[in-house]
């Protein structure tokens with residue numbers, strides 16, 4: 001996770017390093033021919049499992065808010081008020097609703113969002129492994145049709161998560177064969193799959209990951225995080241964008257509230273504009289880099305250029321990341 005969120009997490013008394021997160025300061029990118037480029041990360045980041053991070057968030061807020069563990073099934077908006085209904089049949093009325101339900105959820109269908117009507121070619125696979133790796137390194141290993149990120153977590157395990165197209169995957173039919181025969185063409189990944197010991201019995205998988213444009217406000221719901229827009233994972237910045245999005249909305253909401261009664265239309269317009277200003281360019285750069293990496297010719301050219309002019313790499317990383325906000 002990018003360090004750009006550390007000052008904001010500090011202000012909420014949330015300390016990932018206190019929970020054992022690893023400091024990440026170096027970046028390695030490799031291609032299937034075994035060429036590599038290394039660079040320092042301009043802002044750096046930290047490695048922590050979702051389980052540990054989500055626990056930290058929950059511990060920080062459980063005294064001040066009521067958390068209901070349930071699935072939202074229905075959201076309706078009538079006469080300027082929302083009714084939110086859960087699977088367990090709980091009904092809640094509210095003036096405002098934030099949509100923080102991630103990249104693809106039942107609610108996207110329920111709200112008939114445009115992107116959900118299109119098929120998406122992307123799928124992702126994740127597991128944790130016992131493997132010797134530098135704590136300070138985040139690595140991005142490319143293979144035909146995708147890339148795999150490796151980084152350490154608080155438990156000293158390596159998180160390995162790869163994104164690929166369904167077209168590349170279906171030639172092999174199952175995860176093991178795909179890993180051995182396609183991803184392992186990259187010598188770094190060959191060594192990884194040879195030596196690393198998987199911890200989860202079965203890897204976690206998701207499919208139909210869409211990087212299409214989404215609206216930051218839909219049916220009057222303020223979307224935050226992946227439900228507002230998903231950056232290509234090779235940028236390693238989705239978590240920071242989700243957290244920064246929450247900060248942007250809460251600060252804007254409080255500013256409107258301080259000025260008197262809130263005009264919903266103005267708040268919605270301001271949030272959409274703010275979201276675009278903060279994240280629009282990052283998403284575009286992410287799409288550009290991922291297209292360039294997936295194309296064998298531009299990927300080769302990119303590697304040669306970055307070897308000749310190493311300063312390009314931190315510049316590109318900066319373009320997909322924000323700055324630290326307190």
Ligand SMILES: Cc1cc2nc3c(=O)[nH]c(=O)nc-3n(C[C@H](O)[C@H](O)[C@H](O)COP(=O)(O)OP(=O)(O)OC[C@H]3O[C@@H](n4cnc5c(N)ncnc54)[C@H](O)[C@@H]3O)c2cc1C
Pocket residue numbers: 001002070071072073100101102103105106107124125149161162163209224225226227231233236237238239240242
């Ligand atoms: C392959 C891959 C690798 C990635 N690697 C990185 C990385 O290294 N660093 C990084 O910063 N980002 C990375 N990302 C991106 C990152 O995972 C996301 O950007 C981030 O999780 C967004 O947070 P979120 O809160 O918006 O969504 P999520 O983390 O997906 O959280 C949404 C939550 O809402 C819940 N939910 C869904 N529907 C409902 C409902 N109806 N009712 C109640 N709850 C519901 C879900 O169960 C989930 O817990 C990666 C993404 C992919 C696909």
